[in-house]
Amino acid sequence: MKREIIIAGFGGQGVLSMGKILAYAGLLQGKEVTWMPAYGPEQRGGTANVTVILSDTRISSPLLQTYDIAVVLNQPSMDKFEPRVKPGGVLIYDSNGMTRKPTRTDISVYRVDATDKAIELNQQKTFNMMVLGGLLHIDPVVEIENVMLGLKKSLPERHHKLLPANEAAMKVGADLIVKER
16 A cells, blocks of 8 residues: 655645654555645635555655645635546545635545534634544544544643644545535
8 A cells, every 4th residue: 555645735724744744654554654735924814735654564755756645725726736636536625715616627626624524613723633533534534543643643641632623624535525526
């Protein structure tokens, strides 16, 4: 098993955190892992993305041109990464703020309206965990128990009280994700 994943959006959406949590969960499952963030000088509002590779065998390079799975959370990321999903791969997107839907017909496309749901539930800080829950619902590349351990490892101890809300958000995301094609 090998998954080459890109998660991309605006800074402040939890893009890098999602990647870090996936990477920790993969390590806890004994997988070979790479986590490679890329972001501009802005902390919030600029574009950010992270490449995560999870594999049962050694990873030859963390640098990728194409991906098995792309999770895109804004229009610039859709424009940049939709063409780079491998044929037969998966594109997951949050429709909030998108000016166009994905157009490719040779990939599976899923929509997870996590922004709207997070606002409805007044849980905006768990938005990224809803998206992660949607991803893991369609491709359980890591176990939820290990995701929670990875989240605990990546959160400062003062935020550990938020772990139950984040786990609940992942369940919400699993229920939200819809296959479009």
